[in-house]
Amino acid sequence: MTRDIPADEQRRLTAHAIKAAGLTLQSVWERYFGITGNADMTEIEAHLYGAFPLSDEEADILTHAVNELINEMPALPRAPYSTHLTTADVVREIGSTGIDS
Amino acid sequence: MNTREDRESAPGVPSPAEGGVDAAERADGSDGSGGTDGLARRLGELARSLHDESDLDTRLVDVVQTALQLIPEASDASISLVKGRRRVEPRAASGALPGVIDDIQSEIGQGPCLDAAFRQRLVRVADMGRDSRWPIFARRAWDAGARSMLCFQLFVEGDTMGALNLYAGVAGAFGQEAEQTGALVATHAAIALSDAKEVRGLNDALVNRDLIGQAKGILMERYKISSHQAFVLLSSASSSTNTRLTDVAASFVHTGDLATKRPPRG
Structure with missing residues (x-):
């Protein structure tokens, strides 16, 4: 398959995502291994430092493992609004049809 | 304190x-x-x-x-x-x-x-x-x-x-x-x-690997694609439905259908 982004860019942004989310190498490797990744933990670590190239498939498995772990992190608390109005409610209220709901 | x-x-x-x-x-x-x-x-x-x-x-x-x-x-x-x-x-x-x-x-x-x-x-x-x-x-x-x-x-x-x-x-x-x-x-x-x-954790990982391996094998055979392409299919189904890859693979192996879209919300 053809790449949409260079391998090095994928590697760099994957390493950045792991760091930004505060994921441990152990947890990343466990998920990666669980979804059919074949490199060992040392190889993954070396890969993230740019010292060990993974195949495109292994790199995508690693990417998917990282994204799953990020998706599973608890969301930050959000601030509530004063009302629960939706766009549709507002449109109905002002009698306009110019806005998509 | x-x-x-x-x-x-x-x-x-x-x-x-x-x-x-x-x-x-x-x-x-x-x-x-x-x-x-x-x-x-x-x-x-x-x-x-x-x-x-x-x-x-x-x-x-x-x-x-x-x-x-x-x-x-x-x-x-x-x-x-x-x-x-x-x-x-x-x-x-x-x-x-x-x-x-x-x-x-x-x-x-x-x-x-x-x-x-x-x-x-x-x-x-x-x-x-x-x-x-x-x-x-x-x-x-x-x-x-x-x-x-x-x-x-x-x-x-x-x-x-x-x-x-x-x-x-x-x-x-x-x-x-x-x-x-x-x-x-x-x-x-x-x-x-x-x-x-x-x-x-390792036991779970081994079971999951096996399941995803089966799903990849079925996709490779069905669509005549590479292992990497099969993984990308599973991975995009997982991302677009916000479902773990393991669950996507399990449901695919079980039903033969790959859910690729989140069901429309009412």
């Missing part, structure tokens, strides 16, 4: 020595070495039983029972699992009190367990009636009958953590020796539990 010394020297607070532990065992006070023979033997027994026992809940009960035997000041003990940084679940509780305390912490999102979870290895509550760190929790916990508490961090993994909790019905129940013994029990328990988690 308020110091323990403040509380224990306060008038009207019972001295920890009134607990019921053999005075000889705490005679030197510094490291509890007066009772180390019995302590070492019990911890050895605990380590062996944790090693031999494969069932997690049985192991947790062993930890809690050992803590109660070694720390007579404690009237109740439990292990709490904190999930998602907020939900506190009691495990292996020795009575009803730990469950009540965990429910309060889950409900109001504050308390010693949650602090032991993510900030400190040991959280002491010498006198629940005078604790200003978690005012709402402290008032309700006091009413429920928890007058002093010790929480030891057992492990932190991702957004899940475990803590060993000791409870007493009187303020100022736990002295230095109780803290040291509790820390020893917690350390033994932490090691045993991390072994158990690792083994279980």
Whole structure:
């Protein structure tokens, strides 16, 4: 398959995502291994430092493992609004049809 | 954090020595070495039983029972699992009190367990009636009958953590020796539990690998594509439906259909 982004860019942004989310190498490797990744933990670590190239498939498995772990992190608390109005409610209220709901 | 010394020297607070532990065992006070023979033997027994026992809940009960035997000041003990940084679940509780305390912490999102979870290895509550760190929790916990508490961090993994909790019905129940013994029990328990988690995690990983391998094989055969292309198909189905890859593979192997779109919301 053809790449949409260079391998090095994928590697760099994957390493950045792991760091930004505060994921441990152990947890990343466990998920990666669980979804059919074949490199060992040392190889993954070396890969993230740019010292060990993974195949495109292994790199995508690693990417998917990282994204799953990020998706599973608890969301930050959000601030509530004063009302629960939706766009549709507002449109109905002002009698306009110019806005998509 | 308020110091323990403040509380224990306060008038009207019972001295920890009134607990019921053999005075000889705490005679030197510094490291509890007066009772180390019995302590070492019990911890050895605990380590062996944790090693031999494969069932997690049985192991947790062993930890809690050992803590109660070694720390007579404690009237109740439990292990709490904190999930998602907020939900506190009691495990292996020795009575009803730990469950009540965990429910309060889950409900109001504050308390010693949650602090032991993510900030400190040991959280002491010498006198629940005078604790200003978690005012709402402290008032309700006091009413429920928890007058002093010790929480030891057992492990932190991702957004899940475990803590060993000791409870007493009187303020100022736990002295230095109780803290040291509790820390020893917690350390033994932490090691045993991390072994158990690792083994279980790897078993899960092997089952998942097999399942995803089957799904990839079916896709490769069906569409005459490479292993990498098959993975990309599964991966995009997983991302677009916000479903774990393992679950996507399981449902695909089971039904033969690859869900690629989230069902439209009504």
